[in-house]
Amino acid sequence: MSAADAASLAALGAEVHSCRRCPRLVQWREACAADPPRRHRGEDYWARPVSGFGDPEARLAVVGLAPAAHGANRTGRMFTGDRSGEWLYAALHRAGYANQPESEHRDDGLRLRDAYVTAVVHCAPPANRPTTTERDACLPFLERELELLGRCRTILALGSFGWDGVLRAARALGAEVPRPKPRFGHGAEADLGRWRLLGCFHPSQQNTFTGRLTVPMIDAAFARARELSR
Numbered sequence: 001m002s003a004a005d006a007a008s009l010a011a012l013g014a015e016v017h018s019c020r021r022c023p024r025l026v027q028w029r030e031a032c033a034a035d036p037p038r039r040h041r042g043e044d045y046w047a048r049p050v051s052g053f054g055d056p057e058a059r060l061a062v063v064g065l066a067p068a069a070h071g072a073n074r075t076g077r078m079f080t081g082d083r084s085g086e087w088l089y090a091a092l093h094r095a096g097y098a099n100q101p102e103s104e105h106r107d108d109g110l111r112l113r114d115a116y117v118t119a120v121v122h123c124a125p126p127a128n129r130p131t132t133t134e135r136d137a138c139l140p141f142l143e144r145e146l147e148l149l150g151r152c153r154t155i156l157a158l159g160s161f162g163w164d165g166v167l168r169a170a171r172a173l174g175a176e177v178p179r180p181k182p183r184f185g186h187g188a189e190a191d192l193g194r195w196r197l198l199g200c201f202h203p204s205q206q207n208t209f210t211g212r213l214t215v216p217m218i219d220a221a222f223a224r225a226r227e228l229s230r
Contacts (some may be wrong), residue, residue, distance in 0.1 A: 001183050005148050006056045009149075010147050016050070022138075025124070025125055025134060032124065033047035050067045050122055053112070053117050054118075055115060061115075061145070061156070062156045064160065066130055067124065069126045071084070075106060079103065080105065083208070086136075087213075091218045092112065095222035116152070124175060141171055152195065154196050159202030175192045175194065198225055200221040
């Protein structure tokens with residue numbers, strides 16, 4: 001990535017932070033900050049859209065659904081401050097992509113190497129369910145991130161929403177998406193020309209508490225991502 005592209009990625013992050021395109025999401029993210037649960041009372045919430053985070057030279061992009069209301073919407077870093085993030089960054093650390101296994105707040109010293117973490121939707125949605133209109137309003141940000149991550153060769157989609165969002169973004173960028181549309185599954189793969197798309201169950205509590213996603217499963221997904229990125 002050139003210095004100009006790195007600067008463009010930083011400028012895109014600033015643009016994301018100031019976005020107010022979706023009234024329902026603006027209202028929700030700010031309402032969560034105004035009346036947080038007791039465990040977060042007194043904390044200074046980010047309460048804005050959350051930009052992607054990681055290495056501008058990344059060969060791997062990890063794409064999730066959206067920030068959590070009291071996770072990234074609170075901390076201002078994608079997948080930070082909730083159980084899903086604990087799983088994700090621990091896995092990134094085990095795979096050699098992160099310098100530490102914890103991601104607690106924006107100034108905790110976490111650095112990613114060769115990986116970049118983002119989401120299809122950049123604001124916390126009620127019940128973790130963005131509408132299709134909200135998804136479509138936010139997709140251009142993902143498209144521009146993928147375009148600016150010039151070395152990226154592998155995209156790990158966390159969950160079916162992330163998988164579908166990546167397919168839509170790739171198509172908008174001119175990639176030939178296979179037909180019929182590739183179906184999401186843990187370990188599923190799809191050739192998108194410049195990128196190889198890889199599926200992984202989302203590290204939500206619903207999946208990790210029930211054993212649908214285990215530590216060996218997420219570690220295998222990152223091992224395959226590393227292999228595909230070479």
